[in-house]
Amino acid sequence: MTIPTAPGATTPAGAPYVRIDHLTKRFGDFIAVRQVSLEISRGEIFCLLGGSGCGKTTLLRMLAGFETPTEGAIYIDGTDVTLVPPYERPVNMMFQSYALFPHMTVEQNVAFGLQQDRTPRVEMKDRVAEMLSLVQLSGYEKRKPHQLSGGQRQRVALARALVKRPKLLLLDEPLGALDKKLRERTQFELVNLQEQLGVTFVIVTHDQEEAMTLASRIGVMRAGEILQVGTPTDIYEFPNSRFVADFIGSVNMTEGKLVEDEPDHVLIDCPQFGAAVYVDHGVSAPPDAQVSVAIRPEKIQLSREQPEQGHNVLSGVIVGIAYLGDVTRYLVRLPTGFVLRVTAPNVYRHEERLEQDETVFLRWHESAAVVVTR
Amino acid sequence: MIRSLGRIGRGGEAGLGRWFVIALPYFWLALFFLVPFLIVLKIAFSNVQLSMPPVEPVVTWATDKVLQVRLHFANFAFVLGDSLYLAAFLNSIQIAAISTLLALLLGYPMAYGIARASGTWRNILFLFVVLPFFTSFLLRVYAWLGLLGRNGPVNGLLLKLHLISEPLQLLQTPFAVYLGMVYSYLPFMVLPLYSAIEKLDLTLLEAAADLGCRPTRAFFAITLPLTREGIFAGCLLVFIPAVGEYVIPALLGGPDTLMIGRVVWDEFFGNRDWPVASALAIILLAVLSGFVLLLQKVQSREGAGP
Numbered sequence: 194m195t196i197p198t199a200p201g202a203t204t205p206a207g208a209p210y211v212r213i214d215h216l217t218k219r220f221g222d223f224i225a226v227r228q229v230s231l232e233i234s235r236g237e238i239f240c241l242l243g244g245s246g247c248g249k250t251t252l253l254r255m256l257a258g259f260e261t262p263t264e265g266a267i268y269i270d271g272t273d274v275t276l277v278p279p280y281e282r283p284v285n286m287m288f289q290s291y292a293l294f295p296h297m298t299v300e301q302n303v304a305f306g307l308q309q310d311r312t313p314r315v316e317m318k319d320r321v322a323e324m325l326s327l328v329q330l331s332g333y334e335k336r337k338p339h340q341l342s343g344g345q346r347q348r349v350a351l352a353r354a355l356v357k358r359p360k361l362l363l364l365d366e367p368l369g370a371l372d373k374k375l376r377e378r379t380q381f382e383l384v385n386l387q388e389q390l391g392v393t394f395v396i397v398t399h400d401q402e403e404a405m406t407l408a409s410r411i412g413v414m415r416a417g418e419i420l421q422v423g424t425p426t427d428i429y430e431f432p433n434s435r436f437v438a439d440f441i442g443s444v445n446m447t448e449g450k451l452v453e454d455e456p457d458h459v460l461i462d463c464p465q466f467g468a469a470v471y472v473d474h475g476v477s478a479p480p481d482a483q484v485s486v487a488i489r490p491e492k493i494q495l496s497r498e499q500p501e502q503g504h505n506v507l508s509g510v511i512v513g514i515a516y517l518g519d520v521t522r523y524l525v526r527l528p529t530g531f532v533l534r535v536t537a538p539n540v541y542r543h544e545e546r547l548e549q550d551e552t553v554f555l556r557w558h559e560s561a562a563v564v565v566t567r
Numbered sequence: 568m569i570r571s572l573g574r575i576g577r578g579g580e581a582g583l584g585r586w587f588v589i590a591l592p593y594f595w596l597a598l599f600f601l602v603p604f605l606i607v608l609k610i611a612f613s614n615v616q617l618s619m620p621p622v623e624p625v626v627t628w629a630t631d632k633v634l635q636v637r638l639h640f641a642n643f644a645f646v647l648g649d650s651l652y653l654a655a656f657l658n659s660i661q662i663a664a665i666s667t668l669l670a671l672l673l674g675y676p677m678a679y680g681i682a683r684a685s686g687t688w689r690n691i692l693f694l695f696v697v698l699p700f701f702t703s704f705l706l707r708v709y710a711w712l713g714l715l716g717r718n719g720p721v722n723g724l725l726l727k728l729h730l731i732s733e734p735l736q737l738l739q740t741p742f743a744v745y746l747g748m749v750y751s752y753l754p755f756m757v758l759p760l761y762s763a764i765e766k767l768d769l770t771l772l773e774a775a776a777d778l779g780c781r782p783t784r785a786f787f788a789i790t791l792p793l794t795r796e797g798i799f800a801g802c803l804l805v806f807i808p809a810v811g812e813y814v815i816p817a818l819l820g821g822p823d824t825l826m827i828g829r830v831v832w833d834e835f836f837g838n839r840d841w842p843v844a845s846a847l848a849i850i851l852l853a854v855l856s857g858f859v860l861l862l863q864k865v866q867s868r869e870g871a872g873p
Contacts, residue, residue, distance in 0.1 A: 258776075258777075259776075259777075278776070279773070279777050280777070280779050280780055280781050281779075284777075285777055286774075288770055288773070288774055292768070292770040292774035294771060294774070294775075295793070296792045296793055305775070305778050305780070306778035309778055353778070354777075357778065357779070
């Protein structure tokens with residue numbers, strides 16, 4: 194089924210569709226959002242990711258118009274909407290609690306937005322039916338919200354927000370209230386729907402897995418600021434700070450000092466590893482600078498036999514094993530007492546697995562470690 | 568869990584305790600509501616007689632060991648046949664209905680303001696609503712007598728402002744009755760409204776705004792229907808006592824303010840016709856019960872959902 198996309202597509206290709214310009218929001222002395230600038234393209238799924246209280250929801254609420262920015266401006270499709278009230282913005286929101294009107298049926302809930310625009314009755318009926326079939330809720334028109342399951346309510350909320358064909362759809366923890374199985378299925382449904390309709394999505398979530406699955410780009414937030422914006426791969430493989438490296442996925446993090454700084458490689462002395470870490474690219478930091486080194490658990494290989502001499506080889510004792518089926522997680526204690534997390538895929542069914550208290554060698558590729566200076 | 572609770576509840580001391588807790592209020596109601604009601608009902612079927620109390624006993628031991636029950640329906644026939652009583656009923660209902668509507672129009676914004684006020688303000692505003700209960704009801708109605716009198720402060724202020732040239736006749740008017748009614752029963756309207764509005768999820772209003780609904784429209788589409796239970800409760804709490812109100816029309820109203828409460832009083836103390844007064848009271852009770860049942864039916868039919 195094809196649904197026409199948002200009308201009034203006036204921005205030239207390539208220009209940012211949503212532009213957030215030095216946006217700040219203060220509540221009394223508390224700064225919820227601090228000098229955030231961001232550009233989001235048409236048709237993108239942009240995820241704001243961060244812990245609770247990081248300002249992501251405040252930023253979303255400013256996009257929706259529920260909060261007025263203290264400073265800065267918001268442009269949608271080239272128009273300054275900073276002071277436009279929510280009921281006049283070409284933006285719709287899906288609330289975390291869904292906020293379905295309890296006294297209205299599913300049909301009335303979905304039609305509510307169209308009624309406000311005084312859409313002709315016949316067209317309204319068609320569009321509501323079309324939307325309900327898109328979210329697979331045909332036949333539930335006359336139900337009240339309390340007669341629906343959590344997943345069904347989520348889809349009503351989605352239909353209600355999409356039926357007005359908004360230029361921008363804001364989703365506040367869209368899958369937060371669903372159980373794990375349903376969440377996984379709904380993630381893919383959401384992406385499919387977005388591709389079909391071509392609406393630009395801005396999603397707020399604290400769940401990094403959700404962000405990785407849904408987003409074309411992620412903005413990681415902390416204490417009101419955006420620390421890094423990038424594709425899921427960028428964020429995971431090339432975090433720009435300790436916080437981002439630590440927040441996304443699991444990571445082994447240690448401190449070190451730059452002892453060798455060449456354009457094509459650096460050597461970082463890490464006391465907790467009892468060895469120097471070799472990284473095959475230069476780092477823009479002054480010599481002798483204190484840096485952090487982050488290595489993802491799945492980038493470390495374990496072996497019983499000592500690997501050929503080379504960089505980034507350590508040995509340690511296995512102090513913990515968690516067999517998860519697809520992968521096994523190990524905790525390996527180094528002679529220094531530092532414990533490294535290692536994840537290894539279970540490729541073969543018949544395999545002599547490593548055992549508790551066994552001494553093993555650890556090795557990682559020269560490109561595996563990430564050096565961050567803040 | 569539930570089964571084990573049920574087992575404890577069925578026998579032993581816990582069961583007895585539960586029975587006691589339930590029985591106590593019912594016993595209280597039976598003693599102070601049901602028994603007096605039955606006495607009034609008995610008097611309503613009795614006849615006037617020069618004695619103390621001034622009614623014929625309904626149940627008598629006649630000679631020959633016969634228990635005699637004599638029910639006079641004449642009182643009801645008399646009350647229903649006389650247009651004066653019908654007029655008093657209709658007038659009472661009209662005054663009560665208008666008072667209820669005025670209290671609702673005044674109380675809803677009040678309750679809304681209190682529910683949306685911040686913590687400290689909410690407590691202070693709430694206190695103002697409850698404060699009148701600290702003084703006797705009768706005293707407060709008497710206070711209005713002083714305020715609205717010919718030489719009272721209201722007339723004094725209007726004269727001083729040169730809005731009027733001579734004192735207005737405020738007492739003994741329908742205006743004074745409505746004023747007294749709305750003033751006295753406003754808290755009963757505000758309290759249930761407040762609790763209903765306070766429970767309303769504010770994100771629903773945000774959702775409405777997000778879907779293009781302006782605040783005034785959102786009030787009628789979302790806030791009003793979702794606080795309907797508070798509106799029903801408040802209206803009942805005002806309407807029911809207002810219909811039978813005696814003190815306010817007696818003190819503030821004129822001789823033409825004919826309300827059923829006053830008619831009952833006159834029959835009882837003026838004419839010493841206890842049976843007719845009782846019959847009026849019974850009919851009033853029946854009419855009001857009818858109202859409550861009707862409203863409950865409407866409410867349960869519309870409110871299929873929570």
